[in-house]
Amino acid sequence: MTLDWARTGQGVARRTMARTISLIAGPTASGKSAFALELAARTGAHIVNADSMQVYDGLRVLTARPDADELARAPHHLYGHVPPSVAYSTGQWARDVTDLIARLPPDASLVFAGGTGLYFKALTEGLSPMPDVPDAVRAAFRARLAREGAPALHADLAARDAEGAAMLEPGDGQRVVRALEVLEASGAPLRHWQGRRGDPVLPPETIGARFVLLPERAALNARIESRFDAMIARGALDEVRALRALNLDPDLPAMKAIGVRELGAVLDGAMDEAEAIARAKAATRQYAKRQMTWFRNQFDATWQIVNAAGGTPPPTT
Incomplete structure (x- = not known):
């Protein structure tokens, strides 16, 4: 069976016309969570995860999921809801978004925040319909x-x-x-x-502001450095130890999160912690560079560029 994206999109349209929907994209460590919280404080919006690694349970620290204080400031959805043993797809995320919108009150505003470009493509342009695999x-x-x-x-x-x-x-x-x-x-x-394309999860008329955070490279790299140090202090090594204890397939997406391989080498005695941290930081910088290139090449003029990492959101009207 092939997912009927046209029917799905029409259903979402009926439930989103009364909403305010904002999109916040950007590379890792660019301040998307803080930006989303500020925007949610203005609008009373629910924050919806649009990051393919933050969906996984057991990776709260290494994927920089919102902490308890941040979760208390606004309703958050689709964070840590997928077991790391699952290879979660963009199509499944799109279906989960559709289900979420169906459950929320029709006037509930939404802020989608994350760094996965394909998730935003699914929201704004639609996905290629894929066959079910037994x-x-x-x-x-x-x-x-x-x-x-x-x-x-x-x-x-x-x-x-x-x-x-x-x-x-x-x-x-x-x-x-x-x-x-x-x-x-x-x-x-x-x-x-x-080569085929379905309807977008969110029809264009339902989307308000679209922001893409593209901070200066030096500022972003400094933020990456300090954030990974904070991850280590908050127990990233223990998080990797617990994940490895599950004996999961190393090809699963959760096992490829930045820091899992590097800190796993520390646990195996194959690398000292300082080298592992340096390698994880370098991998994060490279990933952020790829993300920024993707956003610049794929997003059109409907996206408003915000330069300051974690800066105050501009007006949405």
Whole structure:
């Protein structure tokens, strides 16, 4: 079964016309949470997570999820609601947003805040409709990945879809498996589905202000440095220890959160803490740079650029 995005979008439209909906995007450590809280204080809005790592339970510190004081200042939704054992998709997030809007009062204002560009694309432009993949098919390819390794599955994909395989790195097990799953379940390659487009989760007329935080690079890097130091002080190492105790597949998205691999090496005795911290900070800086490039290239003139990290939101009218 394919998700009917047109019907979903129409349903959301009926429930959002009385709302004020604002969007806040930006790279990691740019001050999105503080910005969202200030905006929520002005409008009485609910804050909705739009970050693909902050959805995971057990990663409160390393993903910089809102703390108890911040949660008390405004209603927050879709934070930490997904077990780390789940490979949560953009499509599932979009469905969760639709369900959330259906549950909230029709006049409840919303602020979407996060750093995952595809989530904002889903909200404003729509997603490619994807076929359902039976659990048995998914499990079979996951088992093969664990048994044979990503390069072997990449070779299998190349034999069945050479063009699709050429677009993927042989070692990227997660994406190779996804391509094989879709091909097996639907008979069509992944790019066939990606070339189609559904309706946006939020119809354009329901969205008010759109902000993208793009701080100066030096200021952002300094914030990244101090924030990771604070994460260490708040127990990031213990958080990684607890996550690793679950013995999860290392290819799961939660296991790829910045800091998990680096601090895991400390726990294994393969790296000292100072080096792990330096590497995690460097990885965060590189990630922030990629995010900023993506936002600049993908967002149009309807997005208002805010330069100051954590600055005061401009008027929304």
